[in-house]
Amino acid sequence: AQSVTQLGSHVSVSEGALVLLRCNYSSSVPPYLFWYVQYPNQGLQLLLKYTTGATLVKGINGFEAEFKKSETSFHLTKPSAHMSDAAEYFCAVRPSGTGTASKLTFGTGTRLQVTL
C-alpha cells in the first residue's frame, strides 16, 4: 500500500522567509504525488501535482515542489512566505496509471503559521 509521511505537524516561518514543507512517500513504483492546501473552514484546493516528466513542478500561489525518486521525497517550497499562506497543507499520493479504483491517500497534514 502506498503512503506519505509529512514531517512536522506545525511549521512557523516569518513573513518573507522560505517555506519548506516536507513529504516523503512509500511506494514500490513511482506514484503520482499532490499537494493540497486547506484554509480554515474550507475544502481542499489543489496546489500542484507530479505525474510524469519534469521533476520540478510549479503550482499556484508561488509554490513549487520537486520529485526526488532517490530520496522518495516531494517537498513543497515557496521562496517568500506571505501572511495569506497560513493554512493546513496536505501531501497526497495515488498509484500511477489510470485505474478508476485507485485512491488518493493523504498525509497527516502540516499547519503553516506565518508571523510578522
Added chain:
Amino acid sequence: DTAVSQTPKYLVTQMGNDKSIKCEQNLGHDTMYWYKQDSKKFLKIMFSYNNKELIINETVPNRFSPKSPDKAHLNLHINSLELGDSAVYFCASSQGGSIGGYTFGSGTRLTVV
C-alpha cells in the same frame, strides 16, 4: 458556479438519529468520493463511485450507506449516529482514468451531541 457542492454545510444532531449529506458536481466527472476528516485533520477515504457503481468501500461501519442516483450525485446516509461520527465529511470528484487530482467540496461539519 460551484464545481462540487455539499449540503448542508453544518449539521448538528443527537445520538441515534439518521441523517443524510448530499453532494453534486457539475464538472462532468464520472468518479465521486467521500472522505472523512477527523478532529486531528486526518483525511481518510470512505467510498468511491464510478458511474454509479461502488468501486471503493473502505472499512466503514455499515451504518454509513452511500447512494449515487447518477454520476453527478453522491449522497451519504448515516443511521444511528454516534458521538464518534462527529467530523467533517468531504465529497470529491475526478475523471476516472485521468492523472489529475480530485476536486473537493467545501465540507459538511457533522456534530453529534
